[in-house]
Amino acid sequence: MAFGQDTIEQLYRELAGGRHLSAKLQALLEGPLDSRGQKEAVDVSRELGRVFMVSLYMLKPCSNSSRRPGEVTRTAPETRTDDSICLHTPARVKRVRSEEVLVKNGREEVVTRTEIITPSPYKDGYQWRKYGQKNIQDSNYLRLYFKCTFSHERRCAAKKQVQQRDAGEPPMFLVTYLNEHTCQQPQAVLGTPNTAGSSPTTSRQRQSSFSPPAEVLDLTMNGAGLFSRLLLPHAVGGGGRGRGSAEEEAAIVTCLAAVISGGAAAAAPPPLIWPTSAPEASQPSGVDVPAFVASAGHSPSAADESVADEAAAAKMADMDYCFGQYDPSTFGAAAADHRVLIGDDGDVQRVVAARIADMVWPRYTRDTSAWETAGTSSMRGSID
């Protein structure tokens, strides 16, 4: 199963969001339900259903099962010859980037243009403000126009257009990003690509969108490094807090690791970069541990090693790149909480893990209205 970086991004967001929706639904149902609570529960349930639908769709197996065990899955997706419909092939989630020179008021302006086809056009980590929508000729759907939230105060020229392409399950959207973000969000400091995404936000989220210097990290680190460590159960375990227990965190990380690892993991030995032994405390009881995690103590033969190493390195490089695309501005002040959860020992990898976790959860945990109101209901209302 060849996962593209876009798929991993989306899958991670969807599943992590779904996890919190589930907790939220449970909390709602455990308490007395007035009409408002009931409506909220229905909304959460509906959103949860969508999360499942999108996630399952993304995981839909491809028919290219002819790959040999352990084979590195880095074939250019464009070269696929089977006609299976896989969301994670660039035929479904693709990114086209171009630059055009426009002459405006006698001045030449370089406009970067990135087009993405995705089922999740709104949750991309950036902060946008909707400023218009238009009926477009030859299209059944509205085109929505967004500017960077900081367009005025920081003269950021980044814009985004979202247009639904079809009414499939899930519906696909063409997202066009225009111009680079020039606002001094942490991403600029990091030097990572900055036209990667969007997420309509509220003022509260804006307030938490800047990280202290200690959180300025090099998310562009490549190779078998960052992501591999992020997925290590023992690296993200430990500590704990209230409802979001370490077990839950570990379960999610573990499941995601299994999902992302895909079929190759079952056939290939565990990558050498996997821990040779994980602390017992990191294996939560009652959590299904994927084979490749459970067998982490496996000692591969020398022949295994090169194949596994290469495959693992390739996979991790993909994942690291994938997370390098995230806008760290999303890792808001809430990261502090996750640092408590994950470990506050200054370990860079743990902080990165905290920030990635923070990227996907606070949308619901801290500002549900932002996600549901600004992010989905209003705009979806005009799309659906």
Added chain:
DNA sequence: TCGATTTGACCTGT
């Protein structure tokens, strides 16, 4: 009350 969204009007390029 304030910030975000909506939506009709306006602007610009073809």
Added chain:
DNA sequence: ACAGGTCAAATCGA
């Protein structure tokens, strides 16, 4: 003239 893009007053909602 038309379509796409943007503006800004009105409206909404936390």
